[in-house]
């Protein structure tokens with residue numbers, strides 16, 4: 520049992536203090552962030568924290584809260600402070616080696632799944648007795664934390680998932696996150712390398728889906744990003760180059776060689792890139808459209824080869 524410290528604050532008092540101090544960096548989100556930090560530091564559920572609110576905080580938990588609060592007050596994003604974040608129901612480890620998975624990317628996954636269902640794919644959690652059996656191949660290029668690849672593997676029981684990244688550091692995190700999907704991880708392979716170069720040649724013309732959330736910020740936009748993003752998330756995950764379209768155009772131009780005839784390409788874009796992304800897709804021989812994210816902004820390029 521943890522030693523009792525009668526001078527320790529109660530959980531209620533500590534939460535109030537953390538909330539007040541976070542207001543400077545988190546604004547309206549201070550109460551929610553304080554709650555996240557206390558839950559993480561205590562290891563308790565929200566219900567336990569409520570029933571134990573007037574108990575003194577143990578020394579170790581107090582230390583953990585203080586350490587997390589200090590990192591957050593230094594401007595480190597909450598998700599890196601907590602060390603994990605939710606993506607389509609998966610609890611993924613995140614740190615400064617990977618982009619923090621965004622809600623709009625959950626929509627990208629949904630669009631990809633819908634496209635596969637339209638092509639006859641089964642949706643649902645894996646049958647444990649079928650682990651390792653696959654019917655079609657999908658690729659997540661630029662996988663970062665593994666968010667897209669792991670969600671696809673978890674939700675599509677017959678998919679063989681190829682996840683790639685040029686960043687060896689990102690792949691360390693993605694591989695750690697394989698544990699989040701249990702036996703479905705047996706259908707995921709993670710490879711290091713530049714976009715399509717990372718994929719085995721035998722997969723040319725075999726992919727039913729290629730999906731990517733590539734870097735799409737311009738060199739000039741980067742300095743103006745919110746400091747939490749600009750100073751903490753990996754530059755190589757955010758910035759594409761002078762136009763912001765370099766990675767999108769590269770993926771669109773390369774995808775026809777790797778897709779099966781009825782395959783589909785799904786790419787996350789910035790809303791203002793809609794027309795340029797569609798033009799690139801048409802130039803590569805795709806029929807394409809752009810779907811909205813949760814906020815109604817143009818966000819997801821969906822392209823299939825014209826036959």
Ligand SMILES: C[S@@+](CC[C@H](N)C(=O)[O-])C[C@H]1O[C@@H](n2cnc3c(N)ncnc32)[C@H](O)[C@@H]1O
Nearest residue numbers: 618620661662663684685686713714732734756
């Ligand atoms: C915007 S992040 C997306 C991460 C993750 N897929 C997600 O949606 O949260 C872009 C990812 O592409 C990777 N990347 C950048 N350039 C690349 C390249 N030339 N080849 C492969 N991956 C690349 C970055 O390392 C980063 O992990």
